[in-house]
Amino acid sequence: MSEVTALTLTELSDRLQSAELTSTAVVTAYRESYRADAKGPQPLNGYVEWFEDALSQAETADAARRRGDGAHRLLGLPIAVKDNILIKGRPLTCASEILKGFTAPYSATVIDRLVAAGMIPVGRTNMDEFAMGSSCEYSCYGAAHNPVDRSRTTGGSSGGSAAVVAGNQAPVALGSETGGSVRLPASFCGVYGLKPSYGSLSRYGLVAFGSSLDQIGIVGRCPRDLALILAVAAGKDPNDETSADTDFTRLGDALARRDLKGLRMAIPQEFLAEGLDPEVRKVLDSFVEWARSSGALVETISLPILDASVAIYYIIAPAEASSNLARYDGVRYGYRNGETANLFELYERTRSRGFGKEVKRRILLGNYVLSSGYYDAYYKKAQGVRTLLIKEVGAVLSRYDLILSPTAPTPAFTLGSKVDDPLAMYLSDIYTTFANLALLPSLSLPAGRTPHGLPVGVQITGRRFAEELLLSCAETWYEEGGAR
């Protein structure tokens, strides 16, 4: 049983096709793994709900396969889904009290596509409330724990997704990114995390946080697994005007590794500055050594505008969020504070009791930077610097194929250590945010461990819609035994 839960999605798919395994057996194995952990002294708390009826869906998938019903590669395979992606008929809370009681009346387009290919969503994963956080500690369900060291955070906001994949409770999971929320937990938990280019995956059915930055992301155990999901999920969606006409279906058939000879990688020196943990630096250095020995050209460059990433991000994302979260008011769905005499109190009490501290902070910050008298100095300024950043990063990527850096300045930190210092928490995103701001695809791959055994991820970022390049480079790393 435990062996099954350690397999990759690709391996599981092969064994289902060869009838070595059944979907029922696979889903049962993951369920047992989850249940056993949940009973333990310090559960991962990666799932906020396991779907009990997933097993019967697995049985249906097995029956379909036996009938020979033109099986897609993904038929009968389980996937965990972050609790901010709508699945029709399932509860959806974004780990917030304000959405307790809400059941999704429709599915996200990405979910529809994966389900059409035969995948089985097996549960909702834990997250920072409304995806606002870098540690999965701002959740109404309590923090998720890092499977590698349960006293530490998983990273966030897609902490639950990374925990269940790294903790053998799901072979692959959907997360979401606005400023690094898939790559950071992937790095902290030692798994692969992909943020596709902005527009590659439809945002319809992904609860909006920072609309000009949000993307659904994929957490998995190997690059091929990410490719399998991307191949089915990506593509233009008439329900999302910002979605792009991408086609990654080719990647669904065995992603090929890439010869690194002649590949040009740039490391921004701004990402090697003070604040970078020496242990993380060491892992980066050994990765660079490997890349160079494989024939890649790796150079350090100067890109000063990157120092502005966090500031730009923490102006634009909260601004958009303050607007996106205005709809949570108790009028049409979710939690409503009933003890109110008038409309104003309804709004105020529902939101004050329904939202957690960090969400409130960001809403207030967002309204501040958009409000009359401050708009020009903050929001408009941030938009201007973002435009500069896009240009300058684009210029670097016209001379180089990839931008390489650590995913995070530190390995997973201990639970509770940054929870009361928002700015310190925000600086966890220091290397990841530029990719979201520049709409670029970015992938965190597990590159090594600290002497204490904590996973360290390294991040590769490419030109817009260059997901294939990222995945094929990561495949090369994976096939050469890269940091299991």
Place this chain on the structure above:
Amino acid sequence: MSDTSNKLGGPSAETQASAKSTSSSAAGVRIEGGISYEVIIGCEVHVQLLTKSKAFCGCENRFGGIPNTRVCPVCLGLPGALPVVNLALVEGAIIAGLALGSRIAEVTKFDRKNYVYPDLPKGYQISQFDMPICVGGHLDVATEGQVRRVGITRVHMEEDAGKNLHLIDGSNMSYVDFNRCGTPLLEIVSEPDMRSPEEAVAFVESIREIMRYLEVSDCNMEEGSLRCDANVNLWISEGGSRHATPIVEIKNMNSFRAIRSALSFEVRRQLEEWKDRRLTLEAVGKSTRGYNDETGETVPQRTKEAASDYRYFPEPDLKPIAVSRVFVDALRTRVGELPEAKRERLKSQYGLADFDAETLVVSKRLSAYFEEAAAGYREPKKIANWILTEVRSVLNERNIEIDRFPSKPDHIRELLEAVDDGTISGKIAKEVFAEMAAAGRGPREIIAERGLSQIADEGDLAEIVDRVIAANEKSVADYNAGKDHALKFLMGQVMKESKGKANPVVATRLLKGRLSR
């Protein structure tokens, strides 16, 4: 970019404050109790578009219906939902802009206008702030023989909110229906160029006429597809100096009568307030008042200052829209001739009277029908008359528009030609028309089939005339004795004998010929 004007945008205090007083029009300046003043009015008109679906989702765009049945995740503001722009919204906006002489933007975008109200599910309205689809333009507005050119500041696109109902049920609750939420709207903002409540009414009426003509909106104030707010203040001249009274935005005017009544009341109120308190625009700024139709008065509406901080920012869920000149030109062709130009042309080209031209022009299709029917006919006025009386009567009766009228324009012409050439009489023509309107068949066909052609053949008619004379000796004698009315009677008999088919002209000639006088 944060805007502190009222919810519906509109002329800023600065524009209204600097409105030039018109030197040319004496009607603008009024004198009352020793105070000489000018009324400055600007209007914001909202027009709901006649599209099949809503502005940003595929829900049906239709008035009424069982509450909350024309809704979806997008227009309900559910988590994860995203807007998708309706092409017809953009087309409608451009068509309206072309009709108003606006400049159509080459790139336009949507912005979020953030405010909180239960009928606004997302907590923001998707609207346009600094890159509206249409800028500038004008509308010539006529009142009592005077024409004022009213400038158009802008036309922009946005979505409507839902509807709040307050029932008198003692429950202290309000009820919201989102069927209307997301309906496409155009906001048309005028310059503060109007100088009287009558001009404001005429302006809104003109907007209504144009939008209905273009089939962009049905502009029905009762159903809310035409709404109007107005900004009004006074320029007071006293002892050599001029003062502006505070600008007041008037809301809740739900009919043309209400617009006139509200603005008239407000003008009087501002004048009285000036006499009492001498409040100026510089000191007080702008405020909002609501019109109460029952009392005919405007009353202050308190709004928290912060509530009008809309925090506009570009809508990140929608891409900017590039509007090519080719696209605009195609729409320009579709719009064709505008009502004013058409009216003048119908008068000059066809010699129609003002009233007839105006009535025909109300509907693009009706005027097109007329022109097709009148093509090549020597007396277009007759065609116009027939359409405006006989045809319209059928349309009204059946509650249909001209496009559902079964007869083709050619048929109308043929019918009148049949009267002209004596084939049938005017009276018979009405009978034929009734059949045409019922079955959609051509007049010649009907006339032939029913043998309705007039008897114009002299031989045939002579026989009938002789028979009538023979049978009515007394009347003949009366006529010969000088009683004119007897001729009428005899003609009546001829008509009766001929079953109405006698050609009156020929019959009269023949009759008279056989009588002594």
Place this chain on the structure above:
Amino acid sequence: MVDDETMEKILYLSRLAVDGAQRREIAGQMEKILDYFTILSRYDTSQVDVDLGEAVASETLRQDAAHAGLEPKEVKAFAVHFLDGYFSVPRILEEEQ
């Protein structure tokens, strides 16, 4: 930078109520964050045309056609405060317009 009046205003815009002590804490945290934002003044944006993304040609916009949306039972499923087909809220008072 985040004085009481400002805090009051943005709390109102956010429809959030935060008590005295928490207010000061949040205001303090916000000031620290806003202070961090001054890093942006290093970059000259006076000549920058903000990139709003590639424009879409008007011809390619969604064709105007009506589709069925949510059915009444689907609305009822998530609508907690629903009466006779309407969403209900505490009475809207004039001042709140």
